Amino acid sequence: MAKAAVSIIKVSDVYESLQESLRLSDGLAGLNVNDGILIKPNIVSWDFELPFPPYGVVTTSSVISALVRILAEHGFNNLTIGEGSLPKLRTTGHEVYEALGYKKLQERYGVKLVDFNQEEFVQVDYGDGFKLDIAKKALEADKIINVPVLKTHSQAKVSLGIKNLKGCLSKKSKQYCHGLGNEELSLTFPRIIDKLPVALTIIDGLYTLEKGPGPTGKAFKKDLLIASRDPFACDLVGAAILGYNAKEVPHLTNYAKRHGSSLELSDYEVTGESIADHQNFVEHDFEWAEDNSGPTGFQKRGITGLAIRKYDSSLCTGCSVQFNPMLILISSAFKGVPFPNVEVVCGKQQLASTGFDNTVLFGKCACHLNKNNPNIKKAITLWGCPPDLEKMAEELGKEGLECDYNEYVRFRHYLFDRYKGKEGFNLSDWSVK
Numbered sequence: 350m351a352k353a354a355v356s357i358i359k360v361s362d363v364y365e366s367l368q369e370s371l372r373l374s375d376g377l378a379g380l381n382v383n384d385g386i387l388i389k390p391n392i393v394s395w396d397f398e399l400p401f402p403p404y405g406v407v408t409t410s411s412v413i414s415a416l417v418r419i420l421a422e423h424g425f426n427n428l429t430i431g432e433g434s435l436p437k438l439r440t441t442g443h444e445v446y447e448a449l450g451y452k453k454l455q456e457r458y459g460v461k462l463v464d465f466n467q468e469e470f471v472q473v474d475y476g477d478g479f480k481l482d483i484a485k486k487a488l489e490a491d492k493i494i495n496v497p498v499l500k501t502h503s504q505a506k507v508s509l510g511i512k513n514l515k516g517c518l519s520k521k522s523k524q525y526c527h528g529l530g531n532e533e534l535s536l537t538f539p540r541i542i543d544k545l546p547v548a549l550t551i552i553d554g555l556y557t558l559e560k561g562p563g564p565t566g567k568a569f570k571k572d573l574l575i576a577s578r579d580p581f582a583c584d585l586v587g588a589a590i591l592g593y594n595a596k597e598v599p600h601l602t603n604y605a606k607r608h609g610s611s612l613e614l615s616d617y618e619v620t621g622e623s624i625a626d627h628q629n630f631v632e633h634d635f636e637w638a639e640d641n642s643g644p645t646g647f648q649k650r651g652i653t654g655l656a657i658r659k660y661d662s663s664l665c666t667g668c669s670v671q672f673n674p675m676l677i678l679i680s681s682a683f684k685g686v687p688f689p690n691v692e693v694v695c696g697k698q699q700l701a702s703t704g705f706d707n708t709v710l711f712g713k714c715a716c717h718l719n720k721n722n723p724n725i726k727k728a729i730t731l732w733g734c735p736p737d738l739e740k741m742a743e744e745l746g747k748e749g750l751e752c753d754y755n756e757y758v759r760f761r762h763y764l765f766d767r768y769k770g771k772e773g774f775n776l777s778d779w780s781v782k
């Protein structure tokens with residue numbers, strides 16, 4: 350079988366550029382007009398309470414609406430948009446769809462909107478003991494068009510098409526994917542795709558994001574679309590554009606091993622723009638002190654008496670999204686004097702060490718794991734899966750760590766405001782005209 354091409358298109362007008370992208374990648378070739386097609390965007394999270402900059406975080410509605418329009422013009426009339434955002438969301442997926450303008454696509458083209466979190470999941474057996482609960486609507490689709498964002502990921506390095514399918518899992522299976530040993534992140538989520546009929550991947554690169562996947566990372570304008578009927582090839586090219594050699598991205602090497610795919614870009618056909626012309630390294634990871642005592646920013650501020658252990662891949666997205674806000678909260682408790690000898694641990698494998706007077710256990714997993722840890726003198730348990738920020742501030746306050754929740758609110762405004770008036774950054778990309 351001839352290899353599917355990967356197209357790279359510089360975006361001018363999204364609709365026209367997407368048409369070109371599909372033409373160069375022969376993107377519609379694997380679809381039949383009568384197919385039930387599921388479009389899977391990336392809506393990792395959303396927030397109606399505090400400002401939320403979606404740049405490089407959430408698939409643009411510009412790309413989704415252009416895609417729906419093109420499909421409708423080609424006679425496809427059985428379209429569904431489905432996603433399973435973070436269950437932590439205090440809103441339902443349907444409210445988010447409304448905010449993203451998808452309801453207009455529903456009215457205009459009859460697109461069905463599905464919030465996987467409110468629907469049925471089916472346990473799928475991969476045949477070797479590996480099982481995942483996958484959204485029934487995703488399994489039942491004739492074809493899936495996967496529309497991830499061109500972004501980095503602090504744990505997975507890059508978060509592209511293969512990773513985006515994690516949104517098709519139940520909360521339990523999402524957490525399971527952040528396991529240990531053979532259940533480690535880079536071994537688990539690349540397998541989701543094996544049971545899903547992904548016919549086309551379109552990487553939305555209108556914006557890209559460093560230190561993703563959430564809005565604490567910084568976004569850049571990129572104006573690219575990368576598309577292919579080969580999901581792996583598409584991710585390989587996306588990773589290269591973000592400056593990552595697939596050989597250094599464990600989930601891509603694991604996928605390649607399992608499928609016998611080449612990791613060499615030269616083995617794939619790239620059409621349109623060249624990779625070299627758009628390749629810029631985008632940082633994925635947060636800087637940490639060499640002795641693992643916390644983010645380097647804390648050191649620079651002169652914060653002492655505190656050791657925050659760096660998260661690992663066993664920290665699920667729910668806790669990851671709360672991790673940075675937790676850092677903001679804790680730093681707000683710094684009043685120029687050393688912290689009272691505090692260690693913070695999180696995830697499914699971090700054990701508290703000796704020599705600390707206080708141990709903060711961030712999240713239910715860390716609380717359970719360290720329940721009988723003899724190293725702990727005094728535990729400050731932040732229960733929750735993931736822990737709630739306001740409750741977190743309350744619990745820390747009880748132990749004399751006076752956090753200012755408003756500091757977090759200010760941080761959220763800062764994240765949002767840094768794109769205000771910035772050339773090329775348009776919130777209208779998350780609406781449907």
Ligand code: SF4
Pocket residue numbers: 524663664665666667668696697712713714715733734735736
């Ligand atoms: S507490 Fe955090 S790490 Fe543990 S399962 Fe919940 S989200 Fe995942």
